[in-house]
Amino acid sequence: MEKTISVYGAGLAGCEAAWQAAERGVKVRLYEMKPQKYTPAHHKQGFAELVCSNSLRSDSVTNAVGLLKEELRMLGSLIMQAADATRVPAGSALAVDRDKFSEYITEKIRSHKNITVIPCEVTELEGDQVTVIATGPLTSDAFAEYISRELVGEGLHFFDAAAPIVDAESINMEIAFFASRYDKGDADYINCPMTEEQYNAFWQELVSANEAELKEFDKQSQKELKVFEGCMPVEVMARRGRETLLFGPLKPVGLIDKRTGKASHAVVQLRREDKEGSMYNLVGFQTHLTFPEQRRVFRMIPGLENAEFLRYGVMHRNTYINSPGKLDGAYGLIAQKGVFFAGQMTGVEGYIESAGSGFVAGLNAAMLVLEQESIIFPRTTMLGAMAHYVSHGGNGAFVPMNANFGIIEPLPERVKGGKVAKYQKLSERAIEEIRNIKEKLL
Numbered sequence: 001m002e003k004t005i006s007v008y009g010a011g012l013a014g015c016e017a018a019w020q021a022a023e024r025g026v027k028v029r030l031y032e033m034k035p036q037k038y039t040p041a042h043h044k045q046g047f048a049e050l051v052c053s054n055s056l057r058s059d060s061v062t063n064a065v066g067l068l069k070e071e072l073r074m075l076g077s078l079i080m081q082a083a084d085a086t087r088v089p090a091g092s093a094l095a096v097d098r099d100k101f102s103e104y105i106t107e108k109i110r111s112h113k114n115i116t117v118i119p120c121e122v123t124e125l126e127g128d129q130v131t132v133i134a135t136g137p138l139t140s141d142a143f144a145e146y147i148s149r150e151l152v153g154e155g156l157h158f159f160d161a162a163a164p165i166v167d168a169e170s171i172n173m174e175i176a177f178f179a180s181r182y183d184k185g186d187a188d189y190i191n192c193p194m195t196e197e198q199y200n201a202f203w204q205e206l207v208s209a210n211e212a213e214l215k216e217f218d219k220q221s222q223k224e225l226k227v228f229e230g231c232m233p234v235e236v237m238a239r240r241g242r243e244t245l246l247f248g249p250l251k252p253v254g255l256i257d258k259r260t261g262k263a264s265h266a267v268v269q270l271r272r273e274d275k276e277g278s279m280y281n282l283v284g285f286q287t288h289l290t291f292p293e294q295r296r297v298f299r300m301i302p303g304l305e306n307a308e309f310l311r312y313g314v315m316h317r318n319t320y321i322n323s324p325g326k327l328d329g330a331y332g333l334i335a336q337k338g339v340f341f342a343g344q345m346t347g348v349e350g351y352i353e354s355a356g357s358g359f360v361a362g363l364n365a366a367m368l369v370l371e372q373e374s375i376i377f378p379r380t381t382m383l384g385a386m387a388h389y390v391s392h393g394g395n396g397a398f399v400p401m402n403a404n405f406g407i408i409e410p411l412p413e414r415v416k417g418g419k420v421a422k423y424q425k426l427s428e429r430a431i432e433e434i435r436n437i438k439e440k441l442l
């Protein structure tokens with residue numbers, strides 16, 4: 001009997017998933033609604049359209065997304081093949097000619113003997129076919145509604161409003177201190193205290209910092225979801241008045257630094273993001289500021305002067321599943337065997353991260369129809385760390401995540417020589433693992 005899977009969406013994740021299955025001899029039916037219908041961000045006919053920047057970010061293996069690229073390259077990723085073939089000079093980043101990148105992938109997909117492209121909008125699952133759903137952050141309304149109703153229930157989000165996350169090791173604990181408000185429960189929060197002078201300087205920069213340009217569909221989604229009521233950007237709250245934040249996220253009451261016994265004028269609290277305590281989010285700091293402005297202004301917070309941002313705050317339309325407990329480490333839907341998700345809808349964030357999840361989902365969809373065991377990448381690899389984050393989450397509410405070294409399994413011992421030496425060691429370990437896995441892959 002012919003072994004066939006369906007892949008929905010020919011974006012970064014869907015193309016990678018389709019390619020991986022097809023290369024293993026599985027027949028793939030790839031559904032894409034373009035050119036009949038376009039999301040508000042897609043405008044071109046080709047597959048794997050880069051809707052915004054043409055940069056795929058760092059290409060160095062001491063950078064988390066650089067490591068992810070290297071893992072994908074080693075494993076024969078189509079997206080990485082296309083990126084390397086169409087790169088344009090961009091220093092240490094990997095940037096591509098977006099049209100050539102998309103043409104390269106479209107041509108490879110269309111000419112693969114095992115892939116049939118079906119141009120239509122999917123609105124429901126096709127029978128009991130093994131399926132990879134990769135319709136992206138702007139999945140069409142009818143299909144998003146079906147996914148929510150029939151597959152994941154309440155677990156589908158339509159908007160991402162998240163505060164920045166910083167590397168715990170980059171927080172200056174000579175200034176910041178552990179405490180919970182009024183000493184209730186364990187001292188789980190890291191607190192960054194501010195004097196009145198520091199607060200006023202911070203407030204001044206916050207209210208005048210540059211905001212990212214809002215797309216029309218983001219504005220519309222915000223209105224529909226009334227996000228401003230439940231989840232106001234910190235800079236918008238700040239603009240209501242100099243004192244407003246002192247009664248909101250920067251409220252100092254009940255937070256005493258035991259080292260000095262003093263109360264502060266304002267306190268920024270950071271909450272643990274993972275069990276290991278390697279990542280912390282800035283409580284109440286969901287924001288529209290551009291990434292460079294977040295870095296500049298939030299580094300004014302005492303204790304965060306050298307903060308390393310693992311993820312910046314965002315507020316944008318984004319269809320994604322509350323994946324922990326719903327998806328497994330192969331991006332398979334636990335409640336319905338044979339249904340896989342891939343791409344931004346799983347809660348990974350970014351072009352390469354989407355391609356990476358497409359790789360794992362496509363490979364495992366193929367393994368399933370070929371009656372082989374599933375392949376779960378270990379958390380010591382960036383591919384595995386992302387799948388683990390998506391399937392297990394962190395400590396608090398699940399937020400979409402870029403590749404970063406905070407989610408990878410920590411090294412058993414401390415490494416001397418600083419951050420770069422540590423990242424180098426983590427990368428070497430991951431690459432060795434991928435080498436071993438590659439030998440066993442079909």
Ligand SMILES: Cc1cc2nc3c(=O)[nH]c(=O)nc-3n(C[C@H](O)[C@H](O)[C@H](O)COP(=O)(O)OP(=O)(O)OC[C@H]3O[C@@H](n4cnc5c(N)ncnc54)[C@H](O)[C@@H]3O)c2cc1C
Nearest residue numbers: 009011012013033052053122135136140343344350351354
């Ligand atoms: C406006 C915007 C800007 C972004 N900018 C960046 C950036 O600069 N850098 C970055 O790293 N990441 C960025 N992202 C995040 C993300 O990495 C990209 O959206 C990425 O393309 C996600 O890959 P994907 O495969 O999950 O989805 P997509 O690449 O969006 O692919 C989904 C595909 O599914 C199709 N589709 C949708 N619904 C259906 C349906 N019902 N039936 C059939 N086909 C369907 C779409 O037409 C599309 O081709 C951005 C996201 C958005 C929305």
